[in-house]
Amino acid sequence: MAIKRALVSVSNKEGIVPFVKALIEQGVEVISTGGTKSTLEENGIDVIGISEVTGFPEIMDGRVKTLHPNIHGGLLAVRDNEEHMSTLAQHDITPIDLVVVNLYPFQQTISKPDVEFAEAIENIDIGGPSMLRSAAKNHQSVTVIVDPSDYETVLSELSEHGEVTSETKRRLGAKVFRHTAAYDAVIAEYLTNMTGEESPESLTVTFEKKQDLRYGENPHQKAAFYKKPLGSVFSVAAATQLHGKELSYNNINDANAALQIVKEFTEPAAVAVKHMNPCGVGVGASITEAFDKAYAADPTSIFGGIVALNGEVNEETATKLHEIFLEIVIAPSYSEKALEILTSKKNIRLLTIDFSTAAKVEKSLTSVQGGLLVQDEDTLSLDEANVSIVTKREPTEKEWEDLKLAWSVVKHVKSNAIVLAKDGMTIGVGAGQMNRVGAANIAINQAGEKAEGSALGSDAFFPMNDTVEAAAKAGVTAIIQPGGSIRDEDSITKADEYGITMVFTGVRHFKH
Numbered sequence: 001m002a003i004k005r006a007l008v009s010v011s012n013k014e015g016i017v018p019f020v021k022a023l024i025e026q027g028v029e030v031i032s033t034g035g036t037k038s039t040l041e042e043n044g045i046d047v048i049g050i051s052e053v054t055g056f057p058e059i060m061d062g063r064v065k066t067l068h069p070n071i072h073g074g075l076l077a078v079r080d081n082e083e084h085m086s087t088l089a090q091h092d093i094t095p096i097d098l099v100v101v102n103l104y105p106f107q108q109t110i111s112k113p114d115v116e117f118a119e120a121i122e123n124i125d126i127g128g129p130s131m132l133r134s135a136a137k138n139h140q141s142v143t144v145i146v147d148p149s150d151y152e153t154v155l156s157e158l159s160e161h162g163e164v165t166s167e168t169k170r171r172l173g174a175k176v177f178r179h180t181a182a183y184d185a186v187i188a189e190y191l192t193n194m195t196g197e198e199s200p201e202s203l204t205v206t207f208e209k210k211q212d213l214r215y216g217e218n219p220h221q222k223a224a225f226y227k228k229p230l231g232s233v234f235s236v237a238a239a240t241q242l243h244g245k246e247l248s249y250n251n252i253n254d255a256n257a258a259l260q261i262v263k264e265f266t267e268p269a270a271v272a273v274k275h276m277n278p279c280g281v282g283v284g285a286s287i288t289e290a291f292d293k294a295y296a297a298d299p300t301s302i303f304g305g306i307v308a309l310n311g312e313v314n315e316e317t318a319t320k321l322h323e324i325f326l327e328i329v330i331a332p333s334y335s336e337k338a339l340e341i342l343t344s345k346k347n348i349r350l351l352t353i354d355f356s357t358a359a360k361v362e363k364s365l366t367s368v369q370g371g372l373l374v375q376d377e378d379t380l381s382l383d384e385a386n387v388s389i390v391t392k393r394e395p396t397e398k399e400w401e402d403l404k405l406a407w408s409v410v411k412h413v414k415s416n417a418i419v420l421a422k423d424g425m426t427i428g429v430g431a432g433q434m435n436r437v438g439a440a441n442i443a444i445n446q447a448g449e450k451a452e453g454s455a456l457g458s459d460a461f462f463p464m465n466d467t468v469e470a471a472a473k474a475g476v477t478a479i480i481q482p483g484g485s486i487r488d489e490d491s492i493t494k495a496d497e498y499g500i501t502m503v504f505t506g507v508r509h510f511k512h
């Protein structure tokens with residue numbers, strides 16, 4: 001079916017002039033709304049004004065301009081339905097075969113700092129999505145373009161076949177419904193955030209494709225990376241890659257885990273992650289010292305890992321990072337010399353990230369077969385005023401420091417989780433075990449002799465006193481755990497027996 005009449009109404013005017021020129025050269029009659037018409041006329045293109053078609057002026061600051069039966073009748077009439085076509089004739093409505101519309105920039109508007117509510121509301125497009133949806137519903141007859149990158153395809157099909165193919169019309173129609181659904185999802189999120197409704201009856205989230213990935217968790221799995229349109233700046237999705245190979249699916253997951261851990265710390269900190277668990281965390285007076293500790297925590301596991309640091313990477317740290325094989329380094333910035341050193345390896349991925357928004361929280365979404373689990377992020381930090389020391393002995397100042405580190409890290413280790421910490425670094429991490437003492441044994445084993453005088457953090461309570469026993473035998477002197485087991489007394493007695501100090505936080509940090 002040839003295109004005889006088109007309606008063009010665009011906010012993003014990129015590419016519209018040459019496109020409409022080409023349509024007119026092919027004999028297409030073009031109708032246009034106010035601003036679009038002015039742009040075209042300024043470029044020497046004569047078009048039919050929308051009011052000539054509707055017989056009505058554009059009113060209420062453009063709130064109503066194309067919402068008219070002369071437009072929607074022309075878009076929705078099924079061309080091989082005799083009744084539809086005679087209705088058009090009866091009301092003197094001309095069919096519209098091509099709709100070119102892109103919408104008021106709602107997302108860009110609300111992304112501006114200090115945007116006024118009234119401005120946001122005025123940027124909710126009503127007439128545009130209505131035309132897009134009418135045309136997309138009737139895509140067997142009508143061609144609909146919402147994305148300027150499709151102008152070229154339509155023009156080349158028109159010049160090649162004299163019409164747009166059915167496949168293209170269907171593809172463009174589907175694209176429109178994705179586009180209007182995403183557009184509405186952003187509006188819904190903006191208004192829902194204002195009303196503060198928790199867990200509404202339906203969740204309309206939308207994501208934009210950031211990149212196709214070479215593969216998923218394994219090479220036989222197809223994958224892509226999508227980002228939230230209004231998402232957090234402190235995220236892998238918003239990070240800038242300065243150097244190295246494209247991020248892989250597993251890289252993104254691991255980098256995300258590293259970021260969640262490093263944001264726990266205000267002092268210089270370095271976090272090494274393998275398979276989404278921290279293998280080494282160090283804090284110190286400088287980034288170099290923090291990294292030295294993160295490395296010393298587990299020099300074996302860091303190989304092929306991801307390192308996140310919360311301060312600028314300087315030459316000294318870069319030299320050390322350069323000596324080991326790492327997949328990714330993430331930091332707020334790199335000194336010039338550091339970049340020179342690190343970029344001498346072709347493949348290492350270097351990312352920068354804006355730490356100023358690290359405190360911003362988002363809901364966490366986890367997909368399960370057939371559904372989605374939504375929860376608040378686990379942002380609870382240790383509330384020192386509300387812990388209880390349940391043993392006879394209180395922690396020393398040094399033990400407190402180690403306990404705090406163990407607690408900050410164990411929260412990010414897959415459950416059941418046990419972390420041993422000493423002197424500003426982790427020395428043993430037991431992750432993802434099906435029983436708690438199993439996780440403790442792994443952490444203790446890894447720490448070896450270093451366990452002497454260390455602190456142990458547990459993400460959940462001790463169901464029995466066996467973890468305390470194992471810790472005591474390894475030389476652990478301080479324990480931090482939520483408490484709350486019916487057998488807490490057994491663990492407390494055991495700790496007292498060995499002169500261990502034990503702190504109950506009253507807070508559990510499972511991570512599955």
Ligand SMILES: NC(=O)c1ncn([C@@H]2O[C@H](COP(=O)(O)O)[C@@H](O)[C@H]2O)c1NC=O
Nearest residue numbers: 011033035036063064065066067126127128
């Ligand atoms: N109100 C209407 O009937 C209406 N019809 C089209 N629009 C939008 O107006 C914009 C184009 O306006 P102009 O051509 O005046 O610059 C497009 O983004 C289009 O989606 C409308 N605006 C908002 O709803």
